[in-house]
Amino acid sequence: MTNPLLQAWQTPFGMPPFESIQASHFEEAFESALKQHQAEIDAISNNPEPPSFDNTLLALEASGDLLNQTSNVFFNLSASHSSPEIQSIERNLAPKLAAHSAALYLNAPLFERIDALNQAKHQLALDAESIRLIERYHLDFVRAGAKLQAQDRAIFAQNSEKLASLFTQFSQNVLADESSFCLTLTQDEELQGLPTFVRQAAQKLAKDRGLTEPHAHAFTLSRSSITPFMTFSERRDLRKTMWNAWCQRGEHAGAHNNEPIMKEILKLRLAQARLLGYKDFSEYALADTMAGSAQQARDLLLRVWQPARLKALQEREDLKKLSGLEDLEAWDWHYWTERVRKEKYDLNEAEIKPYLQLHKLMQAMFHVAHRLFGVNFKEVRNIAKYHDTVTGWEVTDANGQHVGLFLSDNFARSTKRSGAWMSTYRDPMHLSASVRPIVVNNNNFSQGPEGQPTLLSLDDARTLFHEFGHGLHGLLSQVRFPRLSGTSVLRDFVEFPSQVYENWLMQPAILKEFAVHAETGHPMPDALIQKILEAQTFNQGFSTVEYVSSALVDLALHETTDLDDLNFKAFEAQTLKAIDMPPAIGMRHRLPHFSHLFSSNSYASAYYVYMWAEVLAAAGLDAFLEAGDLFAPEPARKLYEHVYSAGNKQDPMQAYIAFRGRAPTVMPLLTKRGLA
Numbered sequence: 001m002t003n004p005l006l007q008a009w010q011t012p013f014g015m016p017p018f019e020s021i022q023a024s025h026f027e028e029a030f031e032s033a034l035k036q037h038q039a040e041i042d043a044i045s046n047n048p049e050p051p052s053f054d055n056t057l058l059a060l061e062a063s064g065d066l067l068n069q070t071s072n073v074f075f076n077l078s079a080s081h082s083s084p085e086i087q088s089i090e091r092n093l094a095p096k097l098a099a100h101s102a103a104l105y106l107n108a109p110l111f112e113r114i115d116a117l118n119q120a121k122h123q124l125a126l127d128a129e130s131i132r133l134i135e136r137y138h139l140d141f142v143r144a145g146a147k148l149q150a151q152d153r154a155i156f157a158q159n160s161e162k163l164a165s166l167f168t169q170f171s172q173n174v175l176a177d178e179s180s181f182c183l184t185l186t187q188d189e190e191l192q193g194l195p196t197f198v199r200q201a202a203q204k205l206a207k208d209r210g211l212t213e214p215h216a217h218a219f220t221l222s223r224s225s226i227t228p229f230m231t232f233s234e235r236r237d238l239r240k241t242m243w244n245a246w247c248q249r250g251e252h253a254g255a256h257n258n259e260p261i262m263k264e265i266l267k268l269r270l271a272q273a274r275l276l277g278y279k280d281f282s283e284y285a286l287a288d289t290m291a292g293s294a295q296q297a298r299d300l301l302l303r304v305w306q307p308a309r310l311k312a313l314q315e316r317e318d319l320k321k322l323s324g325l326e327d328l329e330a331w332d333w334h335y336w337t338e339r340v341r342k343e344k345y346d347l348n349e350a351e352i353k354p355y356l357q358l359h360k361l362m363q364a365m366f367h368v369a370h371r372l373f374g375v376n377f378k379e380v381r382n383i384a385k386y387h388d389t390v391t392g393w394e395v396t397d398a399n400g401q402h403v404g405l406f407l408s409d410n411f412a413r414s415t416k417r418s419g420a421w422m423s424t425y426r427d428p429m430h431l432s433a434s435v436r437p438i439v440v441n442n443n444n445f446s447q448g449p450e451g452q453p454t455l456l457s458l459d460d461a462r463t464l465f466h467e468f469g470h471g472l473h474g475l476l477s478q479v480r481f482p483r484l485s486g487t488s489v490l491r492d493f494v495e496f497p498s499q500v501y502e503n504w505l506m507q508p509a510i511l512k513e514f515a516v517h518a519e520t521g522h523p524m525p526d527a528l529i530q531k532i533l534e535a536q537t538f539n540q541g542f543s544t545v546e547y548v549s550s551a552l553v554d555l556a557l558h559e560t561t562d563l564d565d566l567n568f569k570a571f572e573a574q575t576l577k578a579i580d581m582p583p584a585i586g587m588r589h590r591l592p593h594f595s596h597l598f599s600s601n602s603y604a605s606a607y608y609v610y611m612w613a614e615v616l617a618a619a620g621l622d623a624f625l626e627a628g629d630l631f632a633p634e635p636a637r638k639l640y641e642h643v644y645s646a647g648n649k650q651d652p653m654q655a656y657i658a659f660r661g662r663a664p665t666v667m668p669l670l671t672k673r674g675l676a
């Protein structure tokens with residue numbers, strides 16, 4: 001038997017041959033890939049020639065092809081279409097990959113070469129992008145412990161390995177709690193208030209889960225299932241059941257409890273940060289960001305927090321007045337908000353939803369990319385797929401040249417983790433030849449009933465555009481080096497291209513053209529568009545408070561150094577009390593299932609980045625509004641040149657200023673959210 005992961009793929013667009021890949025192939029593939037990469041690294045670090053840009057940095061960039069390819073296939077499947085076998089392989093694999101990565105960064109002769117090049121970088125007649133690559137590698141190595149002495153290096157490497165295993169356990173525990181919960185309703189009185197589209201999606205979900213009771217409707221902890229339930233269900237008791245299940249993910253006593261794992265992760269992070277000379281993990285994490293320090297990040301959050309809190313308190317009064325509830329609870333908020341929305345704006349989700357057909361909104365997101373950047377999208381059906389609901393699109397530029405392949409994986413299923421994300425099967429680069437990317441967007445929408453279009457909520461539609469903004473950031477990359485290409489940018493910059501893209505969805509011209517009623521085929525009426533736009537600032541107190549409170553808890557948690565006695569529930573409560581959290585609003589993510597924080601190091605002490613990027617994004621759209629044209633060529637050209645095609649080839653603040661002509665301010669964000 002041959003292992004398809006170790007063969008050259010003769011498939012259209014070089015897609016992985018999913019139909020012949022079995023979970024059992026991964027172990028052998030990773031083993032070969034790790035060996036191969038290690039041999040490449042050894043050849044670089046043992047090279048008797050003095051270090052040069054080509055024999056060190058370029059060689060490093062060109063190494064690890066098989067490992068990248070195998071990892072991309074594996075981790076995409078593990079996130080989008082997992083299985084018990086994949087999960088078990090992942091648990092075994094995590095420490096091995098971490099050990100491999102630690103060995104790379106703690107390779108002393110290799111670091112000596114990079115260090116020498118870093119010192120000589122301005123004497124080597126290199127272009128700016130190459131110099132930036134040297135600096136980036138140098139920083140990566142230093143941050144991964146390359147300057148540590150012998151014993152500390154070993155401890156650092158061990159800690160990294162332990163962390164990797166803990167991240168996997170954390171994620172798998174959340175997934176276990178999410179997929180084991182299902183609220184099954186069969187009686188009409190249990191379904192009170194739920195509009196037809198919610199019932200239909202719930203019936204489909206029941207069928208998918210193999211529920212055989214007659215009239216079964218299933219509700220799960222996928223956002224696209226729980227959110228409409230919380231919005232429309234008239235049954236306060238059932239809303240409370242759902243809410244509690246949502247909040248308690250990762251917190252249940254027993255095998256899937258995440259608290260010991262979180263504590264262990266925090267201790268290891270603190271130890272790592274201290275080894276590198278930082279006072280806490282937050283200081284370490286924020287040192288390599290646009291914000292630069294936890295204080296800067298917190299300052300921004302607090303500038304938004306005060307007005308958001310006041311707005312949320314007003315919103316709460318409105319809800320209390322309408323509901324007559326003195327004891328308004330968190331599980332009442334969505335439901336009564338929907339009522340107030342209807343009363344204040346004569347607007348409800350059920351009225352909007354038939355206009356938000358997934359396939360039309362995908363056309364809209366392609367159209368915006370075409371108008372801004374001249375790219376075209378054509379569906380391709382001859383590609384290998386890991387799930388039959390995935391669609392593929394070839395992206396070409398204005399001259400018909402291939403730009404990349406875009407995969408769209410939109411629907412929730414029990415084998416997919418929750419949330420929405422962009423990822424790649426192949427990354428863009430231009431070393432010896434041009435390599436164009438294969439980019440995938442994952443969403444968790446509820447698929448429409450058989451033969452009918454999938455309808456989205458406004459939130460879902462925004463998510464669709466958001467992830468496509470990330471997708472374009474990967475697809476349009478014209479950067480030479482993989483380490484600097486596509487979305488490999490600083491954490492608080494990476495959400496800028498995605499958030500700025502969301503803005504185009506809410507433009508009247510776009511809604512008019514693409515928000516077409518699923519049954520009548522009529523475009524969305526002007527009056528409804530007007531109402532939607534007016535309602536945009538509605539409930540922004542709540543949304544902002546829900547998010548900012550989570551971000552502040554994250555920062556505070558990673559500044560905590562006394563971890564032995566840490567009680568997570570008490571810590572949350574205490575931090576929220578200190579900022580005067582308005583009652584009846586929950587954190588957007590409670591700690592025991594806060595995957596941003598505990599499924600990797602990427603967003604730890606960095607959940608603030610969404611708000612940071614939103615400041616950039618709100619001020620970014622203004623460039624087009626000031627020009628009086630949503631697709632004004634000049635800002636579009638600059639946005640392409642300095643942002644979407646530019647990866648991390650220059651300092652992000654300089655890139656932003658090159659696009660926008662000035663540094664960002666917080667005011668456009670406050671205005672956009674109605675908090676000014």
Ligand SMILES: [Zn+2]
Binds near residue numbers: 466470495498
């Ligand atoms: Zn994002």
